[in-house]
Amino acid sequence: MRYLYTFLLMFGFWLLLSGKFDLFHLTLGVISSLLVSWMSSDLLFIDSSKKGRLIEVWRLILYIPWILKEILLSTLHVTWLALHPAMKEKIAPRIVNFKTRLQSDAARVTLANSITLTPGTITVRIEGDVFTVHALSDKVASGLPGEMEERIARIFTEERP
Amino acid sequence: MSNFFIATGVVLCLFMLLALYRTIFGPTIIDRMMGANIIGTKTTVLLIIIGTIYGRVDMFVDIALAYAMLNFIVTIAASRYFAHHKNIRAEGYGVLHYTPTKEADK
Amino acid sequence: MINTLTITLMIAGLFFFFATTVGVLRFPDFYTRMHAAGKGDTLSSLLILVGLAIYNLHHISAGNILVTIKILFILMFIFLASPTATHAIIDAGYESGIKPWGKESNREGQDDLAD
Known part of the structure; x- marks a missing residue:
């Protein structure tokens, strides 16, 4: 099954990139997509057993506007800091650790990238369920993990503790 | 409109020169990797601007896509390679004039 | 109309690129520089x-729409790759034991860095 998914994804990608729809290019596309899906079908779609992947993807798309707003805020924050004349008094960097309750790898990666894109924090490392985060000030450090974890848990349908 | 794109490209090149300072003068290898990474991101944008100036975006967009992927892979590979060099310290390995010291980190 | 929108967006992007570059030059240590590099680049x-x-859509044809989709694809790739590359670089720095710059009051608890 995952061969078929990988093949469809790769072939769609080929159509997007080539933009030519004659027989020769389509045949080449089918051959190379088949080769790629044969060789590396175990890279994407690792656990195909879980139901409801499509709903997760859809909720991930709905998550994008919120993260765009957060990116805008964080860039404004970093811009304000970078152009501030007395910037070194404004920041008090520190490294904090916290535990997450997200279980799946996809949810953890989404959380890590979201932390990097939100104001004042950047993910340094994930070890098991412990996140190491570098924060620009104590205020943002105390706000972790915040409502982001809640939202991501809702996306990936994880039960509350 | 074409003049505006040319001006944008020139300004982007100036920013790349500014970032090149961080790439050349370190102080650590990791700082240089970061400088190279942000120059790469600017180059991806600059390639599409160049394509718009010449009216050949359809060609330059493929180059830009390949460049973005290459930039990402180079960053990952370099950071994997340097992750275990224990002597990348604030003043130590990676400074232009390297002088070996016992206590590189205070 | 389209020209005005394009000029506005690009000038805003250039401003954030400028802020990113200034941040990379001015911030005191490697970790804080990564804050500027990782966030500013994505938005700009x-x-x-x-x-x-x-x-690119000012006169619409099939080829132009395809090019627009490709540009948006590059955008999506940068969106996924930029935080990941930032994370990889900062993890390499943390692994090799660079101590973060900080005020003295924030020093406790940071001595168990990987070394």
Whole structure:
């Protein structure tokens, strides 16, 4: 099954990139997509057993506007800091650790990238369920993990503790 | 409109020169990797601007896509390679004039 | 109309690129520089690329729409790759034991860095 998914994804990608729809290019596309899906079908779609992947993807798309707003805020924050004349008094960097309750790898990666894109924090490392985060000030450090974890848990349908 | 794109490209090149300072003068290898990474991101944008100036975006967009992927892979590979060099310290390995010291980190 | 929108978006993007570069030059240590590099780059490439994608649609044909989709694809790739590359670089720095710059009151608890 995952061969078929990988093949469809790769072939769609080929159509997007080539933009030519004659027989020769389509045949080449089918051959190379088949080769790629044969060789590396175990890279994407690792656990195909879980139901409801499509709903997760859809909720991930709905998550994008919120993260765009957060990116805008964080860039404004970093811009304000970078152009501030007395910037070194404004920041008090520190490294904090916290535990997450997200279980799946996809949810953890989404959380890590979201932390990097939100104001004042950047993910340094994930070890098991412990996140190491570098924060620009104590205020943002105390706000972790915040409502982001809640939202991501809702996306990936994880039960509350 | 074409003049505006040319001006944008020139300004982007100036920013790349500014970032090149961080790439050349370190102080650590990791700082240089970061400088190279942000120059790469600017180059991806600059390639599409160049394509718009010449009216050949359809060609330059493929180059830009390949460049973005290459930039990402180079960053990952370099950071994997340097992750275990224990002597990348604030003043130590990676400074232009390297002088070996016992206590590189205070 | 399209030209005004493109110029606005691209000037905003250039401003954030400028702030990113100044931040990379001015911040005191490697970790804080990564804050500027990782965040500013994502938003400013988003603004400039969206501006160019809109400009590209000023006369609509199948080829132009395909190019616009490709530009948006590059955008999506930068969106996924930029935080990951930031994370990889900062993890390499943390692994090799660079101590973060900080005020003395924040020093406790940071001595167990990987070394």
